[in-house]
Amino acid sequence: MRKTTKHIIHGVFGDEEPLMEACKKLRAQGIRIKDVYSPMPIHGLDNLIGLPRTWMAITAFIYGLTGLGLATLMMWYMMIHDWPNDIGGKPNWAYFYNIPAFIPISFESTVFCAAHGMALTYLLRCWLVPGAKAKNPDPRTTDDKFLILLDIADHQVAQAEAVLKACHAEEINHKGTYEVEPKYTLEESYQ
Amino acid sequence: MHAESEIRIPLILGNKTYRQISDDIIAPIEGKAAKTWYILTTISAVCFLWGIGCLAYTIGVGIGSWGSNNGVDWAWDITNFVWWIGIGHAGTLISAVLLLFRQKWRMAINRSAEAMTIFAVLCAAIFVTLHTGRPWLDYMLFPLPNQFGSLWPNFNSPLLWDVFAVTTYATVSIVFWYIGLIPDFGMIRDRVIKPWQKKFYGLLSFGWGGSARHWSRFEEVSLVLAGLSTPLVFSVHSIVSFDFATSVVPGWHTTIFPPYFVSGAVFSGFAMVLTLMLVVRKVYKLESYLTIKHIEYMNIVIIVTGSIVGVAYLTELFVAWYSGVEWEQYAFLNRATGPLAWSYWAMMTCNVISPQLFWFKKIRTSVVATFILSIVVNIGMWFERFVIIVPTLCRTYLPSTWNTYTPSFIDIGIFVGTIGMFSTFFLLFSRYFPVIAQAELKTILKSSGEAQKKAAASHHH
Numbered sequence A: 001m002r003k004t005t006k007h008i009i010h011g012v013f014g015d016e017e018p019l020m021e022a023c024k025k026l027r028a029q030g031i032r033i034k035d036v037y038s039p040m041p042i043h044g045l046d047n048l049i050g051l052p053r054t055w056m057a058i059t060a061f062i063y064g065l066t067g068l069g070l071a072t073l074m075m076w077y078m079m080i081h082d083w084p085n086d087i088g089g090k091p092n093w094a095y096f097y098n099i100p101a102f103i104p105i106s107f108e109s110t111v112f113c114a115a116h117g118m119a120l121t122y123l124l125r126c127w128l129v130p131g132a133k134a135k136n137p138d139p140r141t142t143d144d145k146f147l148i149l150l151d152i153a154d155h156q157v158a159q160a161e162a163v164l165k166a167c168h169a170e171e172i173n174h175k176g177t178y179e180v181e182p183k184y185t186l187e188e189s190y191q
Numbered sequence B: 001m002h003a004e005s006e007i008r009i010p011l012i013l014g015n016k017t018y019r020q021i022s023d024d025i026i027a028p029i030e031g032k033a034a035k036t037w038y039i040l041t042t043i044s045a046v047c048f049l050w051g052i053g054c055l056a057y058t059i060g061v062g063i064g065s066w067g068s069n070n071g072v073d074w075a076w077d078i079t080n081f082v083w084w085i086g087i088g089h090a091g092t093l094i095s096a097v098l099l100l101f102r103q104k105w106r107m108a109i110n111r112s113a114e115a116m117t118i119f120a121v122l123c124a125a126i127f128v129t130l131h132t133g134r135p136w137l138d139y140m141l142f143p144l145p146n147q148f149g150s151l152w153p154n155f156n157s158p159l160l161w162d163v164f165a166v167t168t169y170a171t172v173s174i175v176f177w178y179i180g181l182i183p184d185f186g187m188i189r190d191r192v193i194k195p196w197q198k199k200f201y202g203l204l205s206f207g208w209g210g211s212a213r214h215w216s217r218f219e220e221v222s223l224v225l226a227g228l229s230t231p232l233v234f235s236v237h238s239i240v241s242f243d244f245a246t247s248v249v250p251g252w253h254t255t256i257f258p259p260y261f262v263s264g265a266v267f268s269g270f271a272m273v274l275t276l277m278l279v280v281r282k283v284y285k286l287e288s289y290l291t292i293k294h295i296e297y298m299n300i301v302i303i304v305t306g307s308i309v310g311v312a313y314l315t316e317l318f319v320a321w322y323s324g325v326e327w328e329q330y331a332f333l334n335r336a337t338g339p340l341a342w343s344y345w346a347m348m349t350c351n352v353i354s355p356q357l358f359w360f361k362k363i364r365t366s367v368v369a370t371f372i373l374s375i376v377v378n379i380g381m382w383f384e385r386f387v388i389i390v391p392t393l394c395r396t397y398l399p400s401t402w403n404t405y406t407p408s409f410i411d412i413g414i415f416v417g418t419i420g421m422f423s424t425f426f427l428l429f430s431r432y433f434p435v436i437a438q439a440e441l442k443t444i445l446k447s448s449g450e451a452q453k454k455a456a457a458s459h460h461h
Helices: A016-028 A056-082 A095-125 A154-166 A186-190 B018-030 B035-061 B076-100 B106-131 B135-141 B158-191 B195-204 B212-245 B257-283 B292-323 B326-337 B341-359 B367-394 B409-432 B438-448 B450-460
Strands: A004-013 A033-037 A146-153 A171-180
Touching (some): A004 A016, A016 A154, A056 A095, A095 B158, B018 B158, B018 B409, B018 B438, B035 B106, B035 B409, B076 B212, B076 B257, B076 B409, B106 B158, B106 B257, B106 B409, B158 B212, B257 B367, B292 B326, B292 B341, B292 B367, B341 B367, B438 B450
C-alpha cells in the first residue's frame, strides 16, 4: 500500500487583498485551505475558505434562557414557595401577580448567564486559556503579515505554489512533510 | 473592505501601515515611562493609600465616623456610588452601543473607555459595600441559605435589584474588555524581546493565534456581547434610579428618573473619558489615532446628553409645580433656595450651561477647552447626585427630623482614595496594557486611514 506524503506550506502575504485572491483561486482549484492567520479579522474570508457559520450566538441564546429559568425558579422558591411575605401591602401569594417586581432580576440573570456562558464557551472552544501555547505558526501574523496554512498532498504542491506566486505571496515557506496511510477510495478498491 | 466617501475625515492620521500601528501601540509598553508617569502614579498611589486608611478606620470604628446622621442617612457614600457607576456607563456605551451602530471612531477609544468602566465600577463597589455599615455581613445581600432559617433577601426591593445589576454589569464588562484584549496581548507577546515581558504577555494572551476560525468566533462573540451590554447598561442606571424613584421621598418619587439618570451617566462618563483620553493622547503621543475629530464627536455626545439632563431638570421643576403636591414643590424650592442652594446652582451651571459652549466649533475642537469643560462636567455631575440626596434628606416630611449635613474628614478621605485608586489603576493600565484596540483599528486602516484615503482618491480621478 502506497503512503501519501503531505506537505505543510505557509504562504505569507503583506496585505489582505492578495491573500483573499489566493484563497479564492486555491479553492477554485480544489485545494483545501487548512487555516488563515491574520493580525485582524478579515470580512468575507469565512465564506472564501469555506468555514461553517459559528454557533457562538446560539449558545448565548441557550445560556440566556437557562439564566432566565434559573432566576425564575430561584425567585419563585424564595419569595412565593418557601417564605411568602406581605411587603408593603403587596403579598407574595402567586408568582404571576408579582412578575413586575421580578422583571429586573430575571433580565439581569439572563444577561449574566448568556454573556458568561458564551464567553466561557468561546475561550474553551478556541482553547484560549492561561498558559496555552501561541497558536500562530509564524509570530509575524499578529503584527502585519497574513498567512495561508496549507496541508496538502504531493500532487497539489506545484499547483498551489503557482497560485501563491501569481497572487504575489511575499514568501512561500515549506515547513516539512509527513506521511499518512491512504484511505481506500472506491476507485482504488476496484483497481 | 468597503469604500468610504472621500468627504469623511480620516480617523487615522499620517502615513500609517499595519506595522506602524503595532509600533505605536507597543511603544509605551516597550519604552521607558516618562517622568510625569512616575510623578502622577506616586500622587495617585498616595491618595489611594490615604483612602485605604480611612476605609480601615471606617470598618474599625463604624460609619458613625462619617458625616451621615439620623435624617441624612445617605450622603457622600451614595453620591459617590452613583457618580462612579455613572462614569462607568460611557465605557460600555462606547464599546457596545457604538459597535451596534457601526461607528468606526469608537475603535480608538473603546479600550481605555472600557478600562475606565471597570475601574469606576470597582470604586462604586467600595461605597456600596461600605454603606451597609457592617461590610463583613454583605454576603447577606446574596440569596444564600443562611443560619437564620429560611430568611431570603427581598426580591421586590430595588436595592436587591441593584446587587444583581451591578454584579452583572461589573463582571460582564470585565469579560467584554478581556476578550477584546486577548488578540492585542497576542501581538505584544510576539513583538516584545525582554524574557519577562514575553512570559507575562504570553500568559495574558491565552495562546491567541489569530486563525480565521477564531476571528470569526471573536467577531460574533463581540457582537453578541455588545448586544447584551446595550440593554444591560441602560438597565443598570435605571435600577440605580429606582433606588430613589420607588421611595416615597418628595423629590425622589418621580417617573422621569430612569432616563434622566441614564443620560446623566453617559454625560458624565463621556466627560471622564475625554479627561483621560486627552492626557493619554499627550503622554503617549497618540495624536494620530485620537484625533481632533474624535474629540469633536465625543463633545457632540456631551451636548446631546447634557441637554437631555438640562431638560430633565426643568421638567422636574415644572412637574413639581404642576402636580400641586406641596411636599414636592417644597423639595425643589428647598434645593434651589435652601441652605445647600450653592450646590444646586453649581450643578445647574456645570451641567446645563457649560456643555452648551460646545455648540461653538472652536470650543469643541479645542483640546484645552475640552479638557477644562470635561472636568467641569464631572464636578457638575457629582453635585447632581449630591443635590438629589443631601438637601432632600435635610428637609423631609417631619420638621423635627430636619437636619444639616457636613462631610467628615473620613468621608472626604475615602472619596479622595477612590480617585487615587482609579488613577493608579488607569496609569498602570496605560503603561502595561495596549491602550488602543490595535487589531480592530487595523480593520479600518484601509477605509479610514489618511494616506490610504488620499491614495484611493487620486486613483479615482
